[in-house]
Amino acid sequence: MAKIPELKSHHIWAFCLILYLIPVVVPVGSPFQISEITLKIYNIIENLPEGSIIVMGGSGVFAFDYEPGAAMIASIKQMAKNKLRLVGIPLGMESLQLHKYVVDTAKVMQADGGPWKYGVDYVQLPFIPGGDAALVRLLTSVQSVVTVDANGTPLENLPLMKDFRSYKDITLWICPHWGYPSIVRYVTGERGVPSVMFAHAYSYTVYAPYMMIYPDKVWMTNGFLGGAQYEKLVGFKGLGHAAVDSYTLISVAYVFFVVLGNITLLTRVKKEEEEAEAKK
Amino acid sequence: MISATDSLVGQIVKKGLGFQLTLLIIMVILTYIAYYLGKRGRVWEIRPLEGLEAIYEGIGRCAEMGRPVMVIPGISGLGSAETLAGLSVLGEVTKRSTEIGVPTLATASSTETIMVIEAMTRNAYTAAGKPELYEPGKYVRWFGSDQFSYAVGAAGYILAEKPGMLIQVGYFIAEIPAVAEAGARVGAIQVGGTLSSMDLIAMFADYIFIGEEIFAAAAAITQDRIQIATLAGQDWIRLLTIGILVVGMTLMATGSKVIVDLLGM
């Protein structure tokens, strides 16, 4: 039996890069179904009373939070359609930029032709340092921690902030950030406010125990797949769809290379056995 | 009388938090007792750790193959407990491999960690009676303090030196695949352990330290009484939680929710 030679990493990478280009040139348009948990979150937001205040907040690194951003953008479109109100609370240094990115991309503000008016339907608070201590204090008194919005406008001049003083005014907390444990521990665990995380595929597996601890108050989507499902529910195609499209091919490549690696190992073992036999 | 006490406690301790507070107090007591015993000289035995045994065997195999060992204690500075655990492993590996003439190579991204590794290497050669073999910068390399400049440098270092064993124990995050893939390319035995990105380490490593095993490994290597006592104190608390679980599950099977109610969730 002939030994299959070991592939060089550069060849594997070049092959994968070509695979990535295929959906860009010829969109695969891979169909996928909606998971129960994504549908549940969609329905929760869908059934919130008009005017409910939703918080988008937490801390994380933008590049990682790019993944939850897919579902966040879709949910913002849904919120705007259902006349819900949103407050952005960035607790990480890059969170403010992520919040601006998702709101701008959702195109829900009046300047972009959407229904939301800044200060009335959406307010973006500035970055709040202090970590968990800031979050804990903010939950009992927003205005004691922050007095102006991200543009420097005093909060008393923003109609939405007149209705948002403490955790009691929050209907739902959505976290599109890595720092979800803090949200579960302090917002849901200590104050009982339901929370949703548009989770990274990585964080779904490690934060899943929180869903079991608070089964009626904590829900999570799963990574880009969850993002694509949310986009589909809301009715548009964004990064989630693009990621799922390329994943169709990459997942095949992944399995292919694992199988090939094992065949290579098998032929090597066989060859070694044959050589040992011949020596005898 | 009982109701009077109850109401008094109710006035002091917030509703539903009594058990959690009691558990916290028990944990304080157990932690202090373990510390006290450790300080007075009590030493606990630590169970065998697969990763540690693999490291000891691996050093021998490297000697047979004539290839060096490479140890990376993470990308954090000395403030991280994981890095300190990694340095303990590195210290022991350097000592053992130097004694049998196997070079131990190392790299890290933090400059303060690099300084400590360099000192450890020098001490190991002096202790082994071979100070003439030590040269600063010969065994320890630094490729920059940024996560990915370190990763690129470390991968290149691995491809150039072809270590027989690659040990990554310490604080690591997303850069693991870039370094460990190089280890796989040169066919090194890989041993790894970290807390935050263990899945990525596990993907590449032949032997792993699972979760807090890295601290157990550090305690076992250094035989530091206080570290071992901390480990023992945590074990008592772990046993207590297993006990609460077993009692709660047994009662739950008989239809009683008393433990769940007591937990106050």
Next chain:
Amino acid sequence: MSSSIIYVRTYLTRILLIIGCIATLTSWYFVSPHADIVANELYNWNVNIGTFSLFVGVVTLFSRYLKDISSRKEQWEYKFLGVVLIPIWVIMGQTAGVFSDLYQKAYFNTKITLHVAILGQLMFFMISGAYRTYRIRNFRTLLFASCTLIIVVCNASWLMTPFPIADKISYWLLNNPSMAGYRAMMITGAIGAVVMGIRILLGLERGALRATEAR
């Protein structure tokens, strides 16, 4: 420095640490309006003090870079680029404002673009790594590789579409065996964190304060 000053300093930091910790715990566990007032004040202090931590990085980086540039240390040219870029960026940021469209565009098209690209390319290492390491030599690799491959294929639409149950299998695996494994770690991690807190409180562990000890 005289030993008595070091003594006073050490005790002062210990006392402040204990006050912070006890106030936070007391306000949560006990019915005490006084503890609530102290804790709330300390939370506000934390927010204000935390603001300054944003400058620590730049001070460290600049002092290191300037030293390397002046001694023409290896790769000093790249550091020079950094020393020039940082002030320009700060001026731009202060002029435009962090919530402006200009700042957002600049930030997104440099730092975020680069970060996403660098993290993304780890995918390539993961594929070539899987090719080499997922070789079934023993039960351990068999278990590990099969778990990975099951999730990889169950998340893919090419399997999910003809077999809708794939999605359910994927979630079942993540919500049961995977979740339970991590839960055990979460429980021991929580014990570790609480014990660490107790050790800090009892003065058995200096933790991050080690960084500020006089040398």
Next chain:
Amino acid sequence: MISTDPWVWLSALLTICSYTLLYGDNPLFRIAEQVFVSVAVAHSVVMGITTVNTRFGPLLTPAATPQLFITLILGLMSLFVVWRKYAWIASIPISIMIGVGTGLSMRAMMRTDLVGNLSTVIMETSRIFVGSPTDQLGYFIRVTFTLAGLVYLLFTVFIRGPVSKPVGYIRTFGKYVFLTYLGLQVGNDIIMFQGLVTSAVVRLFTTWLGI
């Protein structure tokens, strides 16, 4: 059509620079990395100045409070952490932050991560015998895997006598519980990392080159 937006060009070129890492270490990657590090640090400075203005602006108004002044001093003291000789000055504000952080972490970990999980495992026991067979198996796995994992993570406890063997088996099983979790997690990670590559590829080929 190829983009004419200079920001898109910058973004595309930096993406290419960072992807040269796959070829090996090279000056283009070093430039990209330096831009990355510098912008990250500069961003923290911009955020810092903005936040100081917002938080300490009232000091220049009649609304200034003594507490605000104290925290300004403490904040400035915390900056001494970078000078080794005077790092002790920073220990005072840092001790307040560590104290509060430790207290918060202790109470939250105790409630959610420890007691919350214990309570959930116990509750799950009651669900092992109800519901569909898949659910029953799921709850059984949740409870047994958690217990086995906890037993595996005991390091200094040795059970001797007749039960030592069964405990040994549980411990070995615990190791495989963790391997199962880690294997499943890597599988789920793949979609995250590959999604990030997708966004880079889309940026290069759709946004920049207009394909």
